[in-house]
Amino acid sequence: MERAGTDRVLRREWRALLHAVERFVLPNVCVACERPIERRRPDALVCTPCLARLRTVDGGCERCAQPLPPVGPCRFCEAWPAALSWVRSAVWLDEEARQMIHHLKYDGLSTLGTEIARVVVRSVPRVPGAVLVPIPLGPRRLHRRGFNQAEVVAGALARRWMLPLQPSLLRRQRETRTQTALDPARRRQNVRDAFAARSRGGRRGGGEGGERAAATVILVDDVLTTGATLVAAAEALRQAGWPRIGAVTFARALPYAARAVTDPAAVPARGWR
């Protein structure tokens, strides 16, 4: 426990240092469009026009907020198991959001987490009494990248929402292949049993931010594509006795992109990537 506490403090200090280095090294240009950022926002990493171009996800499905088809149930979340109660995403994965995530993931711009959280809280309501759990990376990928981008976002969200962050509730028990080239069925297979959750009734300590009283766990990730990862994580939490599991992501793959991976026939043979 003490060790974990020290690690957290070190991580916080490391983040502050990183922030200072970013401010010093980086020219003040927008990570999304590379144009200069207005002088009145010296801490910003994304310019106001790019922030304004982000398109909010506000679809019709009560469970997943995906726009509903003209007839019938929501095809996006229809096959998800009951363990995942609801999912919200802040914005569609247009170019600006894609660039923000790219820089968050590969350049380690921790302050981007704060900007992303600011965007998320504008459209996703706070759930009182919930705990936030980032989708964990496997140890190998975590070691290579040095940080988990989902945890950066979850941490920033936890600060804004003033809810506890509980990264230790969930861990990856095996490495998974990158999902990018996989269709939904293979994605589900790829992440099945990838996660293990700490049990809700666990007797160890219990002093970590009140998670034992929490009825709702909110999974946090950067992007939602098909939901396979969130589903696998939710199932692990449900098995560990957590009664209600929702999820929040910053961005969501555009519907046509989701359709493209679902049904190869829906993709024109040539003409676009």
Ligand SMILES: [Zn+2]
């Ligand atoms: Zn911009």
Ligand SMILES: [Zn+2]
């Ligand atoms: Zn739905």
